Amino acid sequence: MKQKESVIVGISVGDLNGIGPEIIIKAYEDPRTLELHTPVIFASGKIMQFFKNHFKSKINFFNIDSPDKVVLGKVNVVNVWNEAVKIDFGKENKKIGEYSIKSLEAATKALKDGDIDVLVTAPINKHNIQSDKFNFPGHTDYLAKALEGKSLMFMVSDALRVGLLTDHVPLKDASNAITEELIKEKVATVITSLKQDFGIRKPKIAVLAINPHAGDNGVIGNEDDTILKPTLEKIKSDGSLVYGPYSADSFFGSNTYKNFDAIIASYHDQGLIPFKTIAFGQGVNYTAGLSKVRTSPDHGTAYEIAGKGIADDSSMKQAIFTAIQIFRKREEYDYYSKNPLKKASR
Template identity: 75%
Template structure:
């Protein structure tokens, strides 16, 4: 098996009726990307050719039937299926969901076997992927099972990084999911990721409260006083620079987030609404805590514009670049961890 300097980027094609194929093609039409990496799309050459024709893409795609035959510095398409696929832009279709999962499973297998170095996932529809064989609320949970780790949804840009205590959990169930063990695990995952993936030597982390105004001394809930505050204090007493809980309503508007290397929100929308408001189009969804690197754009299938040629590829392109940067930083971190003197003499 290879290892050249050109990092291999495995790509799951996502929902074929959404904007995934369009933003993939637009990203790699820039010839500079092929100098930086070798993209490997897991789908079928037939379906990729359909999208090339539809979007009038001039990029050359190399058809391969085995990951061992990947051509460095070219856009590769690994044939995961041979059958015809009926594309109906903007339509939610369980059959299309099956193809999305086949692409994901093949790309993850290649990642686990080191035929690709990182994984970038195009958007899926979380509803039409469900089946008896695949029963996960999304990419993150599936990857955690496959790649043996404490996965964490980590939304990242250069200037803002937001992790989640709970992700795809109904709001009414959030307090029941937050435990001392979970808090410790997520803070540890964020801290380790900042060190090995983003080269932050001494991370400073903020945690947002569970309740409005951090509970107002028990007037609006007691979870922050009983659980979050003492757990954060115990973690901080052991040397981790963790602060909070902060009242979420003013935290981002006051620009307090700029004082920290990362922010951990208690639940999905508490973190993702301000993140996407501040960074939309530039953000990347990174799955921290895994043995491999996986990124994705910060948006969904965008059925309403699918097939129209209007999709903006900037977040997907950023996901590719971020994945490559993290992969390289991890290699450096592991090298320095084994030989601290090498870093000291650099």
């Protein structure tokens, strides 16, 4: 099968007062990075020149006015705005939040239009982006609506993949949000993603319990017995390799997670605390379930170190290369889905 020569990677710049611009610049300091893909940063030539000077970078930017004018092999910058922007490193600012959204919206449009192949989003501040026009808790929910998909927050690394039944939901509301319909939807999304995005033909999945000790037969809550267990049994009856619910307290410490292709946690911290403990810096936030590929570093704006030149770009680089790898896997999956005889003859 013939693959696209150079994957075009769109990058939304994130919160300009955070570490997003720094880790983007660091990710492209080595020109060899451009051998396999072409980056397109959605910001402005002026602001990226400011960051280049501030961080004493030797990177060369190629300014364009439209994402359909990308030059392969260059670090392209789309001028989403032209006015000067005042940067105050480490400070939350409502105006800066507006520029975060301008960048994200322009990059998302380019993704939908096919001007870029994948999207990598630098960290935003979930508070300063809120407005009457933009009232999403984060990237995942916005992209699910923009791309009309059933999204799932999927944290991935070489050693571990963790999906969530509920993501940015207050803990007091999490158990009420977990329904049979939601469980089936999220499990189906994980299975599909493991097959088409990671090349795993028969994925094996573990699901973590809602309550401590999976409820201890109703002593510590009955949600696991009345909702989670019977739903998982229904899913298993279709031939899917889905197991649980497992008590979360010993699941990772005992290395049980290594027996599965993915783990689905019931709520945000149940999944992200062990993931970031095991894979921090090498992990990637991937939005599974969409028609397009989007990844992000596994950390936030890091205001406390913004502008100091000490931010680690490891997760940003990993987010870029994971997006490319998933894009290639999808190419392969789509090709062999349409040509099953060629797959059988490999």
